[in-house]
Amino acid sequence: MKYAIQPDVVSAHNDKLASDLNRDFEVLGEQLSRKGVDINALTEKAQAFDIAVPSWGTGTGGTRFARFPGVGEPRNIFEKVEDCAVIHQLSGCASAISPHFPWDVVDDFSELKAHSDSYGLSWSSVNSNTFQDQPDQAQSYKYGSLTHTSAAVREQAIAHNTQVIEWGKKLGSDTLTVWVGDGSNHPGQQHFQRAFERYLDSAKAIYAALPGDWEMHLEHKMFEPAFYSTVIQDWGSNILAAMETGERCKSLVDLGHHAPNVNIEMIVSRLIQFKKLGGFHFNDSKYGDDDLDSGSIHPYQQFLIFNELVDAEHRKQPGFSPAYMLDQSHNVTDPIESLINSAIEVQRSYIKALLVDRTTLEGYQQDNDALMASNTLKGAFNVDVSPILAMARFRKNAAINPLATYRASQYREQAAVARPDTGGSRSGIV
Numbered sequence: 001m002k003y004a005i006q007p008d009v010v011s012a013h014n015d016k017l018a019s020d021l022n023r024d025f026e027v028l029g030e031q032l033s034r035k036g037v038d039i040n041a042l043t044e045k046a047q048a049f050d051i052a053v054p055s056w057g058t059g060t061g062g063t064r065f066a067r068f069p070g071v072g073e074p075r076n077i078f079e080k081v082e083d084c085a086v087i088h089q090l091s092g093c094a095s096a097i098s099p100h101f102p103w104d105v106v107d108d109f110s111e112l113k114a115h116s117d118s119y120g121l122s123w124s125s126v127n128s129n130t131f132q133d134q135p136d137q138a139q140s141y142k143y144g145s146l147t148h149t150s151a152a153v154r155e156q157a158i159a160h161n162t163q164v165i166e167w168g169k170k171l172g173s174d175t176l177t178v179w180v181g182d183g184s185n186h187p188g189q190q191h192f193q194r195a196f197e198r199y200l201d202s203a204k205a206i207y208a209a210l211p212g213d214w215e216m217h218l219e220h221k222m223f224e225p226a227f228y229s230t231v232i233q234d235w236g237s238n239i240l241a242a243m244e245t246g247e248r249c250k251s252l253v254d255l256g257h258h259a260p261n262v263n264i265e266m267i268v269s270r271l272i273q274f275k276k277l278g279g280f281h282f283n284d285s286k287y288g289d290d291d292l293d294s295g296s297i298h299p300y301q302q303f304l305i306f307n308e309l310v311d312a313e314h315r316k317q318p319g320f321s322p323a324y325m326l327d328q329s330h331n332v333t334d335p336i337e338s339l340i341n342s343a344i345e346v347q348r349s350y351i352k353a354l355l356v357d358r359t360t361l362e363g364y365q366q367d368n369d370a371l372m373a374s375n376t377l378k379g380a381f382n383v384d385v386s387p388i389l390a391m392a393r394f395r396k397n398a399a400i401n402p403l404a405t406y407r408a409s410q411y412r413e414q415a416a417v418a419r420p421d422t423g424g425s426r427s428g429i430v
């Protein structure tokens with residue numbers, strides 16, 4: 001297997017940190033064992049946790065106002081794979097990449113697959129793109145794609161999605177994610193029901209092309225690029241479309257696609273109950289679809305979402321196998337550092353949620369003891385599980401302190417030399 005960072009750089013760093021880690025791990029282990037919790041069992045759960053990285057998140061993001069590129073930016077999907085290899089090598093929990101087409105299209109997919117295989121990386125959900133017009137495109141998506149009033153535009157969008165499935169097969173993916181920006185900017189511009197009917201017909205046509213062992217995930221979003229109405233605007237439209245389209249069509253929850261203060265953990269509970277939770281795009285936000293680092297603004301909300309997920313796991317909820325993925329835009333940080341940090345912050349929410357004493361919680365819920373029920377959750381959230389996450393990385397030969405090891409590796413500085421700024425396209429958002 002190839003390593004993006006020399007393994008001895010990682011082990012040299014770990015050697016300096018291992019004894020402190022062992023001591024911290026022992027102390028936490030003793031505390032948890034008093035609560036009947038086996039720290040090694042939790043560490044195994046942390047080692048098994050994995051979250052996919054968006055290929056488009058490895059380049060510096062921007063806004064409609066500006067993008068300030070960093071140095072050593074990846075210029076194509078091959079270099080994005082190398083950056084993803086760094087993220088997984090140091091975090092130990094990000095072994096899959098989610099590509100976006102046509103941004104990541106290549107002439108030879110077997111060459112790309114061999115490249116990712118050489119780093120021990122796999123490919124998760126493939127994302128289609130009918131929210132931008134490509135140079136050689138016959139029909140424009142200005143007024144929509146899967147819901148456009150013109151059958152020719154809808155057929156073009158459907159054909160693109162079936163093409164993306166073919167590319168995904170070459171990479172060993174088994175899921176198609178469909179997000180469309182279709183909607184309107186003016187009251188009266190679009191007939192809501194007819195637009196939704198067109199969406200359902202198009203989604204069914206794509207579903208008909210889906211291999212039998214694949215899932216199709218629909219992603220809702222409140223607004224942007226449409227600013228009055230969006231066809232798949234919320235979880236309600238999403239679950240209706242998923243139910244209408246087919247059993248293997250499920251809903252994907254991008255945390256930033258909801259109005260501020262929406263109770264996302266309850267939406268997750270509903271989707272789980274009706275076996276329609278396909279997966280997540282984890283990020284964080286304060287205002288709109290800010291695509292900020294996961295857990296950086298609302299860590300308790302992210303924990304409460306995992307509380308619902310662990311509860312379903314605990315209850316062995318039928319049809320429960322959500323896909324975890326990050327979907328972020330890194331405008332002012334090194335994307336590799338933010339993605340490492342975010343993967344670990346999502347893993348942290350999962351391990352904290354595993355600490356919830358569910359039997360005790362259910363008792364308080366039964367007795368309507370609101371404060372003790374809330375404290376049962378808060379008690380788990382307040383445990384610093386950092387030694388467990390670091391031990392999980394150490395036991396997987398990842399980095400005890402990933403960011404310090406990354407900076408010591410000089411990977412970005414070396415990339416700046418190896419990837420002279422050609423000013424070419426960066427294939428990604430802005």
Ligand code: LRH
Nearest residue numbers: 127179219254281289327
């Ligand atoms: C839409 C979205 C979607 C992707 C895009 C890059 O805002 O979250 O998941 O296709 O970002």
Ligand code: MN
Nearest residue numbers: 219254281327
């Ligand atoms: Mn998303």
